[in-house]
Amino acid sequence: MNTESAPHAPTATRTAKALREVLEEDIAGGVYPPGTRLDEASLARRFAVSRTPIREALIELAxxxxxxIRPRRGAFVREIGIRRLIEMFEVMAELEAMCGRLAARRMTPDEHARLVAAHEACARATESGDPSAYFEANGQFHEAIYSGSGNEFLAEQARALQSRLKPYRRLQLHVRNRVGNSFQEHEAIVAAILDGDDTRTEEALRAHILIQGERFNDFVASLRPRDGAS
Amino acid sequence: MNTESAPHAPTATRTAKALREVLEEDIAGGVYPPGTRLDEASLARRFAVSRTPIREALIELAxxxxxxIRPRRGAFVREIGIRRLIEMFEVMAELEAMCGRLAARRMTPDEHARLVAAHEACARATESGDPSAYFEANGQFHEAIYSGSGNEFLAEQARALQSRLKPYRRLQLHVRNRVGNSFQEHEAIVAAILDGDDTRTEEALRAHILIQGERFNDFVASLRPRDGAS
DNA sequence: TCAACGGTTTTTGTATACAAGAAAGGAGAA
DNA sequence: TTCTCCTTTCTTGTATACAAAAACCGTTGA
Structure with a gap:
């Protein structure tokens, strides 16, 4: 497909794109924790540009x-409460399930090959015990299903949401034995798709994503004693 | 809920919001047909503002x-092929189905009342034969289900997509007897929700939306003899 | 001590100015 | 005539300047 609009479709200028990507990573990476106020002047100084491209990047982030962006008040890193995060995983599960159902019916032999290749990459990463390699291969695996759905709009939606959840999914891979379990779930998904069994694929994928949400939930619960969930 | 961010969550400034809404309507209404180039200077003249707020609105539209927005080339109204439109309706059907499934389980008596009220407004609009009143009431009806899902993120996604499909749904109401059929489908949906039957609600809603996509497809097919579907 | 008021300062929102790339149009050669 | 190259013009992208609103802060009064 086109390399232009991978996870994010709309990009105004090249520098705004670059700015947005850096800011995304910084927000995901905790450089700007939730609630932080991003004031335009500081960002402009940091990137050595004027406020104009900064503002455009902020609008895209919003x-x-x-x-x-609260009018006349400034831009704030959004607090994503556990509640909302779980909601997002629920929606993600449904989108992936839908992709899977369609992919099981529609994938071409070529696409099957790509899926299997990604799955094998996951296998190698699992054996070598390299979480970040697994994370990467896992991305390819799911991408194969998105594009295999034959519904490009759906694929775009799935990519966009996956991208928003990326930092949390990454975190969650550190949970005990999550990589191994994830790989086994993939195994079932691949089998169902190769069988062309749409219902089985759908259910396996939904469960696969929902488990991530639950594991994440457990993980968070183990960190803080209590939270008011927005 | 908050009146601030109804269908679209992120709005930078108040004037950018206003600009965006007008442009949205113009694009939907055919003032700017697909493929049209929106040059900043003309828009700035039209709205009697500088290019700055225009650019910000364009970024949001993108x-x-x-x-x-093609860098250094300008902003173009996106061509939405029949193919993509059908894909969008497919996704919409799934989102609504999910809302329905959750709403059937979770809606409070208050929310039930609001749903029924919207349904009755639909009934009045059907009897009076006023398509635009029906369109409005129909929006309320679906909104009741979105917010009744108890998953605010899902509700936002549903609203956003519904907003993008709005012009096409509106068009489609002119199809023979579509309003009457739509109302009957609503009837089944309300019954299923009041019964708390999640599966029945889910299926009724999915069918309700998919039919819209199909009817729209028929409608378009009846207009042009042939199309290459991007 | 605390709350309310007013002025100062900072920050956002908008307009304008300038730079650089793309499109358009014309001149010249084949 | 038609293709190519170059110049001109126009449009976008970025920087800066200005206006207005919000935040800040010290003062004053109870």
Whole structure:
């Protein structure tokens, strides 16, 4: 497909794109924790540009839901409460399930090959015990299913949401034995798709994603004693 | 809920919001047909503002997928092929089905009342034969289900997509007897929700939306003899 | 001590100015 | 005539300047 609009479709200028990507990573990476105020002047100084491209990048970030722009007040890194995160995983599960159902019916032999290749990459990463390699291969695996759905709009939606959840999914791979379990779930998904069994694929994928949400939930619960969930 | 961010969550400034809404309507209404180039200077003249707020509105429109910004080339109204439109309806059907499944389980008596009220408004609009009143009441009806899902993120996604499909849904209401059929489908949906039957609600809603996509497809097919579907 | 008021300062929102790339149009050669 | 190259013009992208609103802060009064 086109390399232009991978996870994020709309990019105004090249520098705004670059700015947005750096800011995304910083927000995901905790450089700007939730609630942080992103003031335009500081960002302009940091990137050695004027406020104009900064503002444009902020608007894009707001559109993707990462920050919130309160008129005349400024841009704030959005608090994503556990509640909302679980909601997002629920929706993600449904989108992936839908992709899977369609992919089981529609994938071409070529696409099957790509899926299997990604699955084998996951296998190698699992054996070598390299979580970040697994994370990467896992991305390819799911991408194969998105594009295999034959519904490009659906695929775009799935990519966009996956991208928003990326930092949390990454975190969650550190949970005990999650990589191994994830790989086994993939195994079932691949089998169902190769069988062309849409219902089985759908259910396996939904469960696969929902488990991630639950594991994440457990993980968070083990960190803090209590939270008011927005 | 908050009146601030109804269908679209992120709005930078108040004037950018106003600009975006007008442009959205113009694009939907055919003032700017697909492929049209939106040059900043003309828009600035039209709205009697500088290019700055225009650019910000365009970036938001690009983020919502209505236009495409090609760097250094300008903003173009996006062509939405029949193919893509059907894909969008497919996804919408799934989102609504999910809302329905959750709503059937989770809606409070208050929310039930609001749903029924919207349904009755639909009934009045059907009897009076006023399509635009029906369109409005129909929006309330679906909104009741979105917010009744108890998953605010899901509700936001549903609203956003519904907003993008709005012009096409509106068009489609002119199809012979579509309003009457739509109302009957609502009837089944309300019954299923009041019964708390999640599976029945899910299926009724999915069918309700998919039919819209199909009817729209028929409608388009009846207009042009042939199309290459991008 | 605390709350309310007013002025100062900072920050956002908008307009304008400038730079650089793309499109358009014309001149010249084949 | 038609293709190519170059110049001109126009449009976008970025920087800066200005206006207005919000935040800040010290003062004053109870």
């Amino acid at each position: 559109a993707s839901g990462l920050i919130e | 983020a919502s997928g209505l236009i495409e």
